[in-house]
Amino acid sequence: MATRCSSFDLLGTAGAARTGVLHLPHGSVPTPAFMPVGTRGTVRGLTPRDLRGLGASMVLANTYHLWVRPGHEDLRALGGLHRFMGWDGPILTDSGGFQVFSLKEHVKVSEDGVRFRSPLDGQHRHLTPELAVEIQETFGVDVAMALDECIEVPATRDRTASSTDRTTRWLHRQLTSRRQPDRTALFGIVQGGLFTDLRVAHAQELASLDLDGYAIGGLSVGEPQETMFEMVEAVTPHLPTDRVRYLMGVGKPLDIYGAVLRGVDLFDCVLPTRVGRHGLVWTWHGRMNMKNARYRLDDRPLDAGCTCEACTGGFSRAYLRHLYVTDELLGKRLLSVHNLHFYQDLMRRLRGAIGAGDEAVSALGAQVAAASEPAPEGA
Amino acid sequence: MATRCSSFDLLGTAGAARTGVLHLPHGSVPTPAFMPVGTRGTVRGLTPRDLRGLGASMVLANTYHLWVRPGHEDLRALGGLHRFMGWDGPILTDSGGFQVFSLKEHVKVSEDGVRFRSPLDGQHRHLTPELAVEIQETFGVDVAMALDECIEVPATRDRTASSTDRTTRWLHRQLTSRRQPDRTALFGIVQGGLFTDLRVAHAQELASLDLDGYAIGGLSVGEPQETMFEMVEAVTPHLPTDRVRYLMGVGKPLDIYGAVLRGVDLFDCVLPTRVGRHGLVWTWHGRMNMKNARYRLDDRPLDAGCTCEACTGGFSRAYLRHLYVTDELLGKRLLSVHNLHFYQDLMRRLRGAIGAGDEAVSALGAQVAAASEPAPEGA
DSSP, X not given: OOOOSOEEEEEEEETTEEEEEEEETTEEEEESEEEOBOTTSSOTTOOHHHHHHTTOOOEEEOHHHHHHTTOHHXXXXXXXXXXXXXXXXXXXXXXXXHXXXXXXXXXXXXXXXXXXXXXXXXXXXXXXXXXXXXXXXXXXXXXXXXXXXXXXXXXXXXXXXXXXHHHHHHHHHHHHHOSOTTTSEEEEEEOOTTOHHHHHHHHXXXXXXXXXXXXXXXXXXXXXXHHHHHHXXXXXGGSXXXXXXXXXXXXXXXXXXXXXXXXOOEEEOSHHHHHXXXXXXXXXXXXXXXXXXXXXXXXXXXXXXXXXXXXXXXXXXXXXXXXXXXXXXXXXXXXXXXXXXXXXXXXXXXHHHHHHOHHHHHHHHHHHHHHHSBOOTTO | OOOOSOEEEEEEEETTEEEEEEEETTEEEEESEEEOBOTTSSOTTOOHHHHHHTTOOOEEEOHHHHHHTTOHHHHHHTTOHHHHHTOOSOEEEOOSHHHHHHTGGGEEEOSSOXXXXXXXXXXXXXXXXXXXXXXXXXXXXXXXXXXXXXXXXSOOHHHHHHHHHHHHHHHHHHHHHOSOTTTSEEEEEEOOTTOHHHHHHHHHHHHTTTOSEEEEOSOSSSOOHHHHHHHHHHHGGGSOTXXXXXXXXXXXXXXXXXXXXXXOOEEEOSHHHHHHHTTEEEETTEEEETTOGGGTTOOSOSOTTOOSHHHHSSOOHHHHHHHHHTTXXXXXXXXXXXXXXXXXXXXXXXXXXXXXXXXXXHHHHHHHXXXXXXXXXXX
C-alpha cells in the first residue's frame, strides 16, 4: 500500500487495556471509543449537533441500508455520506455482509460473493468483496470494513475454518481493488467462530498483512459473555499494537468494559438507542425502566449527576415515564440521548482510568457493575 | 371578578387587523400569535428549548388527554403542567369538550355536563363545566377555556340556538366556580354555528360579561373557508377591543392571514406538526412535498432563507427526503421544526405588517398566497 490515511497512537496501557488516539481523515478519535449507530445515515431522532453535544466523536452507518436507499451512486452525486448526513467527523461503515447474511433463505454464497433478494425493494442484488469496498469508497467514509462471510454460530470446525479462509481470500481481493487508500481506510475482520486456535491463526494471518485496523467479527451473536471474552483474549495479543482494534456490535456496558480490559479500542452497538426507545436507561446508580409505576410521581431528573439534555432540560422521571406511556417521540429522543451520553461517559471514564493505572481501572469495573444492576428502590 | 391575571395591550391596527401584547402570568405574548399544539404535554418530538429556538412564546395543551393521562391530581402532585413539561412560558389548555364530543356514540350530554366512556382507559367519566375549570386550574395553566357544547355542523337553527344557550349557562357556572382567577384566566367561547345572527347575539352576550378573553369556537370543522371568514367577520366587531381574540383550531397560513384581517389575535392548529410528520412543508417559495422524487438529488437546504434547525443544520432536501422515505424519527422532528418556524415567521411578519399599515398587510397577503401554492419546479 502506497499511502495510508489512518494511524493509531498508543498513549497508555493498564494491563492489556489501552488508551490512544485514532487519527482519520475527518478527525481524531480518543480511544477506547464508542460509535453511535446511524443505520440509514441518521442516529434515530438525533441531529449531528446532538451527537457532538453528547460527546460522540465518530459514528457508524450501515452499508447495506444505504446501498439500497438512497444508493451509493446517489450518495456520490450528493457529495458523499458526510455531507449527506451533515456529520463532519469520522464515519465507519460496516461492509453490508452482516445484514445480507441475516436474510438467510434469500442468500446464495459463492466464492465470487453473495447473491440475495433485498426485502426492501425486492431486487436481486450481488454483493462481491470488490463491490463492498467500491460502495464504501463511494460513500467517502473514513473507514471501510472488509466483506467477510458471516456464518451461523455455533458451526462445525470444518465449516468455520473454510469460511474463515474464504474471508481471507476476499480480503486479498479487496486490498487489490481499493481505489482510494489515501481517503478511506480498510479494516480487516478476524473470524474463526468459537474456535480459539482458528481465531489465533486468523489473527496472525491478518496481522502479517499490515492492515489499517483490525476488527473482531462473528461475536455478540448469542454466545455467553465468557466465551466472547475468551475469543477476544485469544485474538488481541496477536494483533499489532500500533493498529486500532474494533469489536463489532458489542455491547452492554460490562461487555465493553471486559473487552477493553482485553485490549479492544473501538465499539459500536444499537443497544443504547434501541433500548432507550423502549424506556430503558443506564445511570451510574443502576438501570432504570421508565415504564415502571415507581416513577409516576417522581419529580427528580433521570440522573442528577448527568449533564445530558434529558437530565438537564427540566424533565422529571414522571414526565419521561409519561412520554413513554403515551408513546411520544420526545421520549424516544430524550432516552436515546441519555443512553448515548452514558456510553460516551463510560468511554471517557475508561480512558481516564487506563491513564491512571490498574487500580483506577478496577475501581471503574465496580462502578460499571453497579450501573448494570437494576437501580435500587429510592435511588 | 376581584382579580384578573391577564391583560391585552392593543399596539396598532390596520383595518380590522390588530397587533398587541397579551400579558399572562408566565410571560407576554406578542400578537397575532400562533400556539404550537402539545396535546399530551409535548409538542411531538420537540423540547421546550427547541420551541423557544423557533420563536414560540405560548403553547397549547389538551385538557382531555392530560386529564386521562397522567391525570390532574398527578399533575398537582408534580407541581403543575409548566413544571411537568419543562416549559416556563404561557400555556393555554382547551376545555376537553372538543375531544369528548368527538367520541360521539359514547357521549351523553345533559344540562349537568357530559358523560362518556374514555377509549384510552375504558373508564366512564363525567365532565361538568365546573370540573373542566377545576382540572385546568389544577394544571396551573395561564389560560383555561370554558367548557362549551360542541355540536355537529351543519345543525338546525333551533338546535344551534339551544346549544349556544347551554354554552352560556355553562359559562356562568364556570365563572362562579373559579378558584384562582389571579393565576388562571378564563376565556369564553362564542358559538352559534353557521348562523350569523346567532353568532352576533352570542358575541354580544359574552362581551357583556367582561371576560378575560374571547374565543371563537365551532369553526374549522369542514365548512368552506369563506363561511368561516363570514362568521369571524360577524363576531369580532362585537367583542371588546381590549381583550384578546382567539380562533380555535385554525388553520392553514391563508386561514390565519384572513382571520387576522378580520380582527383575530391568537391561533392554534396541529397542522404544521401533523403534515410535517407526513413530509409536507411550507416555505416562502411554496409548499413542498418531501417525498417527491424531484428532491432525490437536490442538495440545497429546504429553504436557504430560513433560519430554522432543519434549514441551517447542513441537511439537504435529498437527505430530508431520505429521512421521510425511510420513516426516520429525525425527519419528523426536522420537518415539524421547520413548519412551526414557518408559522412563527408568518406571525412575526403579520405583526410587522400591521405595524407598518395597510399596504404592508396586503403585500404580505400575496406572499402568504405564494407560500400556499406548490413550489414551482426548480424553486
